[in-house]
Amino acid sequence: MTRRIKTFAIAAFAAVVVHGRAFAIDSAVIDAAKREGEVVWYSTQIINQLVRPLAAAFENKYGIKVRYTRANANEVAVKILGESRAGRPQVDVFDGTSTVVPLKQEGFVLQWQPDAAKAYPDIYKDPQGYWIASNLYINTPAYNTALVAPGSEPRTYQDLLDPKWRGKMAWNALPSASGGVGFIGNVLTEMGEDNGMTYLRALSKQKIANLAAAARQVLDQVIAGEYPIALQIFNHHAVISAKKGAPVDWIKMEPATGTLSVLSIHKSAPHPNAAKLLVDFIISKEGQQIYRDNDYLTADPAVPAREQTLKPEEGHFRVHFFSPEAIEDNQPKWKRIFDELFG
Amino acid sequence: MSSSAELTYASRSSARQTTWIAALLIVLLTVLVLPPLLFLLQGAVTVAGAPGQAARFGLDNFANVLGGPRIVTTSLATLSFAAGSAAIALVVGWVMAWIVERTNAPLKGLAYLTAIISLGTPYILYVSAWLLVLGKAGPVNQAYQALTGSTDVLININSMPGMIAVEGFLWSPLAFLLVGATLRNANPELEEAARVSGAGVWSTIRRVTMRLSLPAILALAMLVFIRAIEAFEVPALVGLPGRISVLTTDIYTNMMARAPPDLGGSSALSVMMLLLVLGLLYVYGRLSRHAERFATITGKGFRPRPFDLGRLRYVAAAILVIDFVLLLLVPMLMLGWLSLLPFPRPFAAASLKLVSLNNYRTVLASEHLELMINTMLVAVATATCAVVLTFFAGWLAVRRGPGGWLIERLTTIPLVFPGLVLGVAVMQVFLRVPIPLYGTIGILIWAFVISYLPYGMRYCSSGMVQIHGELEEAAAVCGASALTRLRRIVAPLLAPALVAGWLFIFLMATRVLSLAILLAGPRSQTMAVAMFDLWGNGQSTELAALGLMWSMLMAMIAVVFYLLARRSAAGALGRA
Numbered sequence: 001m002t003r004r005i006k007t008f009a010i011a012a013f014a015a016v017v018v019h020g021r022a023f024a025i026d027s028a029v030i031d032a033a034k035r036e037g038e039v040v041w042y043s044t045q046i047i048n049q050l051v052r053p054l055a056a057a058f059e060n061k062y063g064i065k066v067r068y069t070r071a072n073a074n075e076v077a078v079k080i081l082g083e084s085r086a087g088r089p090q091v092d093v094f095d096g097t098s099t100v101v102p103l104k105q106e107g108f109v110l111q112w113q114p115d116a117a118k119a120y121p122d123i124y125k126d127p128q129g130y131w132i133a134s135n136l137y138i139n140t141p142a143y144n145t146a147l148v149a150p151g152s153e154p155r156t157y158q159d160l161l162d163p164k165w166r167g168k169m170a171w172n173a174l175p176s177a178s179g180g181v182g183f184i185g186n187v188l189t190e191m192g193e194d195n196g197m198t199y200l201r202a203l204s205k206q207k208i209a210n211l212a213a214a215a216r217q218v219l220d221q222v223i224a225g226e227y228p229i230a231l232q233i234f235n236h237h238a239v240i241s242a243k244k245g246a247p248v249d250w251i252k253m254e255p256a257t258g259t260l261s262v263l264s265i266h267k268s269a270p271h272p273n274a275a276k277l278l279v280d281f282i283i284s285k286e287g288q289q290i291y292r293d294n295d296y297l298t299a300d301p302a303v304p305a306r307e308q309t310l311k312p313e314e315g316h317f318r319v320h321f322f323s324p325e326a327i328e329d330n331q332p333k334w335k336r337i338f339d340e341l342f343g
Numbered sequence: 344m345s346s347s348a349e350l351t352y353a354s355r356s357s358a359r360q361t362t363w364i365a366a367l368l369i370v371l372l373t374v375l376v377l378p379p380l381l382f383l384l385q386g387a388v389t390v391a392g393a394p395g396q397a398a399r400f401g402l403d404n405f406a407n408v409l410g411g412p413r414i415v416t417t418s419l420a421t422l423s424f425a426a427g428s429a430a431i432a433l434v435v436g437w438v439m440a441w442i443v444e445r446t447n448a449p450l451k452g453l454a455y456l457t458a459i460i461s462l463g464t465p466y467i468l469y470v471s472a473w474l475l476v477l478g479k480a481g482p483v484n485q486a487y488q489a490l491t492g493s494t495d496v497l498i499n500i501n502s503m504p505g506m507i508a509v510e511g512f513l514w515s516p517l518a519f520l521l522v523g524a525t526l527r528n529a530n531p532e533l534e535e536a537a538r539v540s541g542a543g544v545w546s547t548i549r550r551v552t553m554r555l556s557l558p559a560i561l562a563l564a565m566l567v568f569i570r571a572i573e574a575f576e577v578p579a580l581v582g583l584p585g586r587i588s589v590l591t592t593d594i595y596t597n598m599m600a601r602a603p604p605d606l607g608g609s610s611a612l613s614v615m616m617l618l619l620v621l622g623l624l625y626v627y628g629r630l631s632r633h634a635e636r637f638a639t640i641t642g643k644g645f646r647p648r649p650f651d652l653g654r655l656r657y658v659a660a661a662i663l664v665i666d667f668v669l670l671l672l673v674p675m676l677m678l679g680w681l682s683l684l685p686f687p688r689p690f691a692a693a694s695l696k697l698v699s700l701n702n703y704r705t706v707l708a709s710e711h712l713e714l715m716i717n718t719m720l721v722a723v724a725t726a727t728c729a730v731v732l733t734f735f736a737g738w739l740a741v742r743r744g745p746g747g748w749l750i751e752r753l754t755t756i757p758l759v760f761p762g763l764v765l766g767v768a769v770m771q772v773f774l775r776v777p778i779p780l781y782g783t784i785g786i787l788i789w790a791f792v793i794s795y796l797p798y799g800m801r802y803c804s805s806g807m808v809q810i811h812g813e814l815e816e817a818a819a820v821c822g823a824s825a826l827t828r829l830r831r832i833v834a835p836l837l838a839p840a841l842v843a844g845w846l847f848i849f850l851m852a853t854r855v856l857s858l859a860i861l862l863a864g865p866r867s868q869t870m871a872v873a874m875f876d877l878w879g880n881g882q883s884t885e886l887a888a889l890g891l892m893w894s895m896l897m898a899m900i901a902v903v904f905y906l907l908a909r910r911s912a913a914g915a916l917g918r919a
Contacts, residue, residue: 032603047872047876078604079770085768173583224475244685245685343588
């Protein structure tokens with residue numbers, strides 16, 4: 001009997017240790033991190049709103065300096081790949097909505113998740129432990145409330161096909177989940193290939209303006225009155241602008257597109273313990289509060305967004321979430337459809 | 344007897360000196376230019392496999408670039424965009440330069456102000472301001488709709504003419520500075536001879552002045568044409584909403600569809616551009632073979648005198664004012680308007696209540712000091728290194744010194760490097776070479792110098808062509824070595840071109856975005872990152888405030904530098 005319990009205990013222990021990519025930050029890690037002295041973070045997120053406050057809070061808590069850079073997902077991927085292939089990685093922590101995928105494929109990403117990740121829904125973390133979501137992006141349409149009377153805006157996908165919206169919509173034409181390409185992906189996922197393509201062919205007659213600008217600028221143009229409707233913009237941006245008095249509101253068109261900004265650690269990070277500490281901090285309640293305070297959508301289900309209705313759980317609307325792998329694998333195909341129908 | 348345009352040697356040791364200079368220069372240029380060139384060539388023939396598959400060699404990238412379904416329309420669009428932009432830049436720049444340097448029109452300072460401030464303004468802001476001014480909800484179309492009651496727009500900026508106009512205006516400061524430098528050294532004797540023989544103003548310009556500035560005009564046309572073919576921002580921002588695509592918009596948007604970007608298409612296009620550049624250089628070389636025909640600074644003494652336009656002075660001044668209003672005042676006013684708002688609104692009375700100075704307060708309170716210092720250091724170092732290198736390069740190339748042919752090509756090839764390819768190539772070099780430049784501003788300076796060599800070369804060789812070889816010959820006969828001749832004769836005479844080139848490269852280097860973001864490490868971030876941050880976050884009104892203050896600062900620095908340089912250069916030519 002005792003022998004069976006012992007075997008079971010050993011097996012369980014072994015299972016936890018082997019499978020235990022989620023383990024608590026203990027004082028040994030903190031001490032090692034403090035000895036390392038700094039952590040390097042290649043971010044794709046806004047410095048002023050997010051990276052700087054997070055870095056400051058982290059430095060306050062642990063006394064470890066955070067050195068960061070800001071670039072697009074493409075540039076961050078190119079940088080990290082270049083450094084890694086040359087055997088001289090400078091980066092510890094990096095983020096992005098799809099940056100991790102090519103790096104994972106070449107074996108440059110560490111399999112590790114902080115303890116707090118256990119409370120996160122499965123879609124917000126990689127089953128193999130390569131990434132953990134720090135915040136969500138929800139893409140929906142939005143409209144200028146001065147140009148379109150509230151109540152007469154399109155509320156469903158079928159509404160977008162109404163001839164009265166011809167030439168009145170705009171989206172980001174550069175390949176991105178928060179643009180025409182992502183819209184196409186969402187439609188195909190929701191309606192299936194055949195119905196989806198039929199819908200998209202009908203939509204292609206609506207003369208949607210192709211703006212070579214990020215979703216934020218597309219929204220700005222709608223706010224400025226260039227177009228009444230923006231498609232596939234970030235709903236939290238609409239709320240931030242509306243709070244400042246801009247005549248804009250987002251449309252809860254279901255299903256919305258969801259993407260995840262995920263954090264990963266480099267396999268040969270120069271400061272591995274500090275890296276783990278930083279990721280742990282960002283995923284913890286403290287870090288998530290900073291996202292919340294800056295009007296971002298937290299990944300932690302226990303920390304609601306400041307504007308409650310923005311997240312799918314509280315706002316009660318359906319969202320298709322696309323993991324980094326889903327975006328990387330499908331974006332070229334969606335882009336081809338975009339070029340063919342909307343280019 | 345050697346042609347008077349070629350180098351002469353005072354003695355064997357002077358010949359050796361020249362050879363050493365040439366050898367050193369070739370080594371430096373090769374170290375700078377060869378790695379990105381090899382990387383480009385490799386990228387053009389490497390075909391990326393599907394995810395998980397290895398890459399292989401092949402010509403598929405060329406096939407993709409040339410074989411798209413709309414290749415004919417896209418290529419025609421690209422060529423007309425490039426030719427139109429070059430034409431506009433040349434015409435605007437040349438007219439401004441002539442009025443400022445060769446006539447006695449008043450208000451000349453306006454032209455310099457326009458050139459300097461618009462060069463110092465971040466690219467994105469300048470184009471965005473234009474889009475807002477001429478857009479559907481902009482003041483021009485709003486006024487038209489209010490006056491005529493129609494719902495149509497008067498000006499559709501999202502069209503090919505719109506693209507050509509914006510790109511052409513963006514390059515006109517370069518044309519102004521380059522042609523201005525050559526016209527400053529123009530010899531009025533030939534023009535006066537023409538006038539005395541009865542030629543009118545226009546006839547003189549057409550048959551004498553323009554012919555004399557032909558090397559500069561050709562150099563400029565080549566530069567702007569090639570850059571316009573490679574341009575992405577203006578065709579994307581201005582053309583895409585109007586469903587106009589050019590080669591770069593097709594290639595780059597496909598490149599961005601996955602991370603890491605597939606550089607094959609962009610490299611293939613650049614290799615084709617490379618062949619075009621080499622071809623154009625050959626033509627240029629043949630045309631300026633008898634360079635002494637264009638020389639205006641000769642041993643016979645030389646006092647440039649401005650053309651007296653009589654009453655036409657006021658017409659010329661009006662042209663300067665129109666240029667100032669169109670190229671500078673209007674975009675700056677739009678930016679100023681934006682900078683006073685919390686979010687973009689059209690220019691209307693209803694929006695006046697939103698006006699405040701909040702954006703300026705926020706920008707001044709932000710921690711931009713380190714970024715500003717980095718940006719200034721990089722820009723100053725880049726401009727200085729590029730001008731020094733191209734000074735020697737221009738001399739050797741124009742005087743047909745040893746290696747001149749190779750040097751001319753090495754300095755011009757970077758014209759075809761796309762920003763991303765150059766950035767990745769430079770990154771690869773410093774990740775493997777044991778020189779600790781990676782992540783420092785050193786790597787930024789290195790990459791920028793490579794980028795701006797072609798511009799420096801155009802300034803220096805255009806200026807060099809105007810200096811007749813007989814001046815150096817005279818010095819050589821008196822025993823001056825090559826370095827002495829360079830220091831005491833060539834450099835002072837080339838000063839206008841050197842100063843204009845330095846100014847241009849300095850201002851351009853402060854506003855580079857993508858390369859700066861790619862190569863900047865945590866300790867070497869520049870203002871580009873701060874601007875990109877604000878742009879990406881949709882804080883375009885805050886960015887307008889930051890951009891305006893930044894361009895004013897750059898303009899002040901540039902003006903101070905320019906006045907200092909002019910004062911010291913004036914002494915060399917003996918005039919006030």
